[in-house]
Amino acid sequence: MGPPRRPPLRGPGLLLPPVLVLVLVLPWLGGARAQDTCMPPERLQYAELEERFNTMKSFPVGTTVSYVCRPGYMGIPGKSPSRTCGEDLQWSPVEQFCTERKCKHPGELKHGFINVTDLTFGSKATLSCAAGFRLIGIDEISCVIKDKGVGWNRELPLCEIIPCEPPPNIANGRYTEADNYVYQTSVTYTCNNVPKGMDPFSLIGPATLVCTYNAQLNGIWSEPPPECRVVKCDNPEVKNGRKSSGFGPLYRYRDSVVFECDPGYFMIGPNTITCGENNTWSSPTPTCEKITEHVCGAPKITHGVVIPGKSAYEEGESVQIKCNVHCAFPDGTKEMTATCQGQNAWSSLQDCACETAGSGFTPVINYGRVIDGQKSSYFVGDFITIECYAGYTLHGEARIQYIGENLWHPGVPTCQLSAYITAIICVIVAIVVLLAAFWVYKKFFSQNGSYTVDESCKETCILKTNVPAEMEETAQMN
Incomplete structure (x- = not known):
C-alpha cells in the first residue's frame, strides 16, 4: 500500500487551488475588457469607414477611426472625418462632417x-x-x-x-397658304369668283381659322372650315309697314332689312331680319297691328332686355328692363320698371348706354412676343403673357392684365439686349477701335520715327527727324 494521501492544507497564508483561482479571476477580467471597448461605430448615411477599419472587431478606448464621404457627398471644411472611442465608451464627435454635393443649374429651356x-x-x-x-x-x-x-x-x-395639319380644302373656295402650319398660324378662306351673270358664292361660317391645340397637345384648327354656297332670300314685305333700310329686289347671305310700321300701328316681332345660310330669314317677318286705346307694343330697348318678353301688353301691365353687361341707364342703375299706359305709350322708358371695354389690338413688343392669351380684342380682366427673343432680357412683368382704355397693368414690359450680349458687342467695338488706331499709326509713322511727307511738299519741308546737326545748322543759315 502506498503512503496515505494528505488532505489539502487550509488556513491563512496558504494558496488556493489553481482551478478555483481561475474561476474567480476570469469574470473580473472579462468585465474589465468589456468596460474598456466601444461598440462598432453606427452606419452613417453620408460616410463610410475607411477600408482598414471594416475588419476590426474590437475598439478599445482611445481608438480613432476615419471615414470617407460616400459618393454624392463631400467633406465640410473644418470638420474632421474622424471619430474616437471615448472613456464613456461613446464615439465622438457626433456632428456631421459630409454634406450633399450640388449639381449646376440645368440652364434654360427654350420656350x-x-x-x-x-x-x-x-x-x-x-x-x-x-x-x-x-x-x-x-x-x-x-x-x-x-x-x-x-x-x-x-x-x-x-x-x-405644336404643329397643325394643313387646313381642309373647301368646294368653290380657297385659303391663304403658309410655309408651315404651327401654333397661332391663321388662314383666311375666300370663295371663288364666278362668271358675270351667275349667282355669287357666299362664305358660310368663320372666314379665319387659327392653329391651336387640344388637351393632348395635338394641333387642331380653332373651328370647322366654312362653306361656299349660293344663298338667296325672298323679298320680304310687311302689311301696314315699310322698309326703313335694306332696300333691294335680291338678298344674299347676311343681308339685313329693317322695318317700321305706318302711323297708328305698332310692331309685333323683331324689326330687323337677316338672310340666313338656308335661304330663309333669321326670324319671321314682323307684323304691324293697329294701335288701340288699351294696348302697348313691346318696348324697344337698346342694349337691354324686357322681362317678360311678349309682342303686346295690356294697359297697366308692367315690365322689368335690365341692361346688358357693361351697360347702364343714365342714372347708373342697371334695372328699371316701365308700365303700359295705353296707346302704345310706356312710362319711364330709357335706353341703356354701354362703356367700351375692349381694345382693338395687341400691345407691340419690340424684340418679344405674346405667348399666351393673345386675342384680336381684349376686355377688362384679360391677361396676356410675354416673352423676349433669345439674347434679350424682359424688363417688367411677363404677365399683364388689361384694365380698359388700351391700358395694361402693371404696364407693357420691354425687351432689352441682355448684359452678356452688350458686353460682347463692347468688346468687339473696342477691338475694332484698337485695330483702327494701330493702322493709323502704321500709316503715318515709320518704324524709325520719321514722318511720312506728301510728295507735293518735299521741296519746301525739312525733315528734322534723323537729320545730322551740321545739315540742320546749314539749313538754318540759309
Missing part, C-alpha cells in the same frame, strides 16, 4: 420652364413648356452621381411648337 427647388444630390427638377409648345422627352431630371461627382441624369428635352 419652356424649369422648376428647381434644390440643387443638392438627390433633388429633382420638373420641366414644362410654354403655351403652344409641347415637350419632346422626359419632364423630370434628377441630380445623381456622375463622373466622380454629381450631375443631371439626362439632357434637357426640347419644347417643340
Whole structure:
C-alpha cells in the first residue's frame, strides 16, 4: 500500500487551488475588457469607414477611426472625418462632417420652364413648356452621381411648337397658304369668283381659322372650315309697314332689312331680319297691328332686355328692363320698371348706354412676343403673357392684365439686349477701335520715327527727324 494521501492544507497564508483561482479571476477580467471597448461605430448615411477599419472587431478606448464621404457627398471644411472611442465608451464627435454635393443649374429651356427647388444630390427638377409648345422627352431630371461627382441624369428635352395639319380644302373656295402650319398660324378662306351673270358664292361660317391645340397637345384648327354656297332670300314685305333700310329686289347671305310700321300701328316681332345660310330669314317677318286705346307694343330697348318678353301688353301691365353687361341707364342703375299706359305709350322708358371695354389690338413688343392669351380684342380682366427673343432680357412683368382704355397693368414690359450680349458687342467695338488706331499709326509713322511727307511738299519741308546737326545748322543759315 502506498503512503496515505494528505488532505489539502487550509488556513491563512496558504494558496488556493489553481482551478478555483481561475474561476474567480476570469469574470473580473472579462468585465474589465468589456468596460474598456466601444461598440462598432453606427452606419452613417453620408460616410463610410475607411477600408482598414471594416475588419476590426474590437475598439478599445482611445481608438480613432476615419471615414470617407460616400459618393454624392463631400467633406465640410473644418470638420474632421474622424471619430474616437471615448472613456464613456461613446464615439465622438457626433456632428456631421459630409454634406450633399450640388449639381449646376440645368440652364434654360427654350420656350419652356424649369422648376428647381434644390440643387443638392438627390433633388429633382420638373420641366414644362410654354403655351403652344409641347415637350419632346422626359419632364423630370434628377441630380445623381456622375463622373466622380454629381450631375443631371439626362439632357434637357426640347419644347417643340405644336404643329397643325394643313387646313381642309373647301368646294368653290380657297385659303391663304403658309410655309408651315404651327401654333397661332391663321388662314383666311375666300370663295371663288364666278362668271358675270351667275349667282355669287357666299362664305358660310368663320372666314379665319387659327392653329391651336387640344388637351393632348395635338394641333387642331380653332373651328370647322366654312362653306361656299349660293344663298338667296325672298323679298320680304310687311302689311301696314315699310322698309326703313335694306332696300333691294335680291338678298344674299347676311343681308339685313329693317322695318317700321305706318302711323297708328305698332310692331309685333323683331324689326330687323337677316338672310340666313338656308335661304330663309333669321326670324319671321314682323307684323304691324293697329294701335288701340288699351294696348302697348313691346318696348324697344337698346342694349337691354324686357322681362317678360311678349309682342303686346295690356294697359297697366308692367315690365322689368335690365341692361346688358357693361351697360347702364343714365342714372347708373342697371334695372328699371316701365308700365303700359295705353296707346302704345310706356312710362319711364330709357335706353341703356354701354362703356367700351375692349381694345382693338395687341400691345407691340419690340424684340418679344405674346405667348399666351393673345386675342384680336381684349376686355377688362384679360391677361396676356410675354416673352423676349433669345439674347434679350424682359424688363417688367411677363404677365399683364388689361384694365380698359388700351391700358395694361402693371404696364407693357420691354425687351432689352441682355448684359452678356452688350458686353460682347463692347468688346468687339473696342477691338475694332484698337485695330483702327494701330493702322493709323502704321500709316503715318515709320518704324524709325520719321514722318511720312506728301510728295507735293518735299521741296519746301525739312525733315528734322534723323537729320545730322551740321545739315540742320546749314539749313538754318540759309
